[in-house]
Amino acid sequence: MKKLYITLSFVIASGLLSAQNSKTKDADKLFDRFEYIDAASAYLKLTEKGYEDSYVQKRLADSYYNVFNTAEAIKWYAKLVEEKLQDAEIYYKYAQMLKAEGNYDEAKKQMQQFVQLKPNDERAISFQNNPNYLADLKAKRPLFEVKTSDINSNKSDFGALLTDDNTVYFTSARNEARKTSGWNDEPYLDLYQAIYNEDGTLSAPTLVESVNTKWHDGPATISADGTIMYITSESFNDNKFEKSDDKKSKFSRMYLYKATKNDGKWSNLTALPINSTEYSLRNPSISKDGKTLYFSSDMPGGLGGEDIWKVSVNGDEYGTPENLGEKINTPGNESFPFITSENMLYFSSNSKQGFGGLDVFEADLNTGSEAINIGEPVNTGKDDFAFSFNTSKKVAIFSSNRDGVDNLYIARPICGVNAIVMVKSATTRKAIESALINVLDDTNSLIATSSSNDAGQQSYEVQCEKVYTFKVSKEGFEDGIFTMPASPNGTTLIEAYLEPIKPIITEKEVILQPIYFEFNKSNITAQGAEELDKLVAVMNEYPEMVIFAKSHTDSQGKDKYNLDLSERRAQSTVQYIISKGIDKERISGQGFGESELKIKCDKCTDEQHAQNRRSEFLIIKK
Template structure:
């Protein structure tokens, strides 16, 4: 029996959805009066009673959009776009809310939808003209130069490390005497070693004695003193496995094991107590002090796929594994962690923006900054992974299947130069600040270059290695700041620039904020406006006796009556935002004054002068 669906016909007028009916009448009245808090509450009550359609969903989304309640706006816009509406503004507003929450990938997808529906819109044109991330990656200065390693064989070779005692350990399927593995029809993996010479060459590889089993073995990591090895092997060693549904096949998990060196030989391969037959642990990397073991696992509590974890080590005692969080991990796969003596984590991801397949990223765990794609030539469109860097030797070894599809080993050495990435944030809210002007000064205080932060608050600068720099950062509404970067030998360095918001000036008659500007012909609260209004909320909480009257203004374009109505909508939007932050509605009111009180009197106004006249005052 077929179900019958009633399709409502909607009328789009001035970007607004019109489908009022008896059930939404009261809520619509509140919305039309710009009383978005009460309107949202009224629409929510309808949904709780089982009345929810795309009209109600969009009215909820737009209410929260106008209040700059990003979390709730995203929740409801997500439902709206599921029905593929033809209103381009829905996608634009959704993108803006996602961007405000830092979800740039999803924001980009919504902007693509917006651009398809309104290709000639200036916002769409600007979006389409922006270079995509891949272009940016390809334009990065190379920070490593690479060459093939003579250690590679015709079989799979990967997971190499260079130790302080000039030994390279790596994993290989080159042992033809071993039985083959059904997945790739190559022999089971073993751990090999070779000597790393001062000129970058290597000796012939030999099998590491005592740590290899009849199952897959490797990759491995070795402590700084060279006396303890952590190695990946299979749960079959412990006679632990899972059976297939038909009971005819057995499946192992990957376990972590520990071995110690005695009289120059590895002994005592013992499983770690954190192993579990319900999931796999592999690809270990031990910190310089031997107290933290990093590894990858699909254990519960992650973000999806395989994540990177760490666990504390105290002799033979191990703590509770900790996930490295969403800055490192994604719903995809992050694997092959390698920690340096400088606490820089290298790892591979198949989900973060890269060239294709697995890409290698670096993350400075000292600053907890976002990971950086190490760029070409280390990364390619193929799988690039298992990058291990020895800082004292300024040498790295990594793996890639870029040639012929077989995993091979490559050597990498740093190129002298620094990619300084300045991240500008609000010191109070910790939110990113875009369009902040950044001046780069060298150690003689001479200006090197300047640029502005992007939508994520970031900007990168290619500067010389082994030289100290400072960054003078300024943004309207914030106090200027100077942030220094010590001399860095090479690679990428994060400089976190926290700007202090300029506090409001309080007089007997006025609270003076930085100007709160509106977009042309718009009345919704922008991100910049929200920043300033939050300061007013703080002042009003500190002075509970304070009562505020908001005056909103337009520029001189448009008819007087229209501008008066537009400014009144802006005043009401401003009032609604303040109330949404917990301020009693008895303490805040507002009125629009149209174009009658320009801040910058002008006959043929420039765009900047028009923008200054579109404002709210208190």
């Protein structure tokens, strides 16, 4: 049922493979009305009559995808990929369904096909950067312990929120007296409430008075003082809708409404002015100070299907919605935002790297760091979503269809911290890979040693409420010591900025740290550029300075080969300096091969060879 709030109002046939025609007309109407159960049945009848082409196959696959019938979706996506079609989204959705069924090897193959067709897509780039990410996710320390809620029904229950007065608000399709939705043949959604007891149990749920309508209602968010509610419902409440092309059908949008509590009762249900019949807004979450409302929407200006947005709130005045950007959103769907009192954002995504379906992610909006998958057991291969966290009570509630229907789950934090160290240059702010990181506990005992990855990151599972020290070193940089204060359960980011070692300027030369080239190559590496940028800074400081760059090799290899290699490296160095705006009259270079060894030796050690492989920057004029 939760996919109603992800795809309702913007399901669009992407890359139609054949075409609609008179035979598919009735089934297409059902699909376009988001009645996917009936639509799938209608398309199946066509196949039974012998009419089956790629268009029908795709509509069947997408119908099952939209209601998360993974087995049937896989069956029909498999037929499509056999035809080697050029619709990239088919391969992506197929991979998502395979992951949901735990078939990770086959999912990886389909993602590789997606990468070939859409190499510049953010999802493709993320996959290419770490195609084996699942092993890392499975190795993460569990952040929460999970148990099933005792108020679940045999229908969809999701979108729960625990307030400080121990009221749990949640959305459910359990009301059998309600009209049935064509989406999944369940009753329309209502907002319910229950009391959270200290032993973790919940009282019998009751309908929330005065906010439920004849349409879908919920999820909702409540202000910190308990007097304001923002709730999702349908634009039909305000007689607003969009008509189908043939003018015979009406389509609602999901709207956000505000209600206020007076004398213990909710009233004055009013549509927000930021609603529009051109797109939907749903799944609200209000900040602790009541000044920022987060929500999900497919409004224009986003990065993909559905994105996370925010809008400023001042009484009954609302600002212009702002997209949370690419650190949160992707070309896929991000939805169900929840903002904690500490400004931590939890949300669900089906496009960031996860276990399959929707996964729950967290992002620290105080630091602007990248969103992090919170791992198992909250996340599974199924849809895991609508994660809310009452940090003062240390109780989270989230939703999942891991048992076949959307249910509520209680999550309690396990005391521990995921410490993420980000190593960057203090001058360029660029990530530093292969930096050595030593982790010491509050007794100054070494507990871990490793290196930063190519993104300058490394993570460590440490105990909560303890002080840790991170000693970081990298050749060419001053050593750095960074302290993580005693932290509560969760994720903590440690930004380790290393100061580059400054060049030594003598009367004769500018001395830099060693400049390394790849074996048998002469192109400037990232490390070499970092050092040469220091020389550029010196030459800008001394505008009359003229430099002669000398490149040397070790004594391994033939003389002529070494001479040619050093000459190429010297000229690459000169060209790099010129590319940074230094006049070509102020820089020249020459390769000397092994003709000027710093250490002459018959059987040189690796260290001696390294000292002979060097660059010198002589000052011709200062």
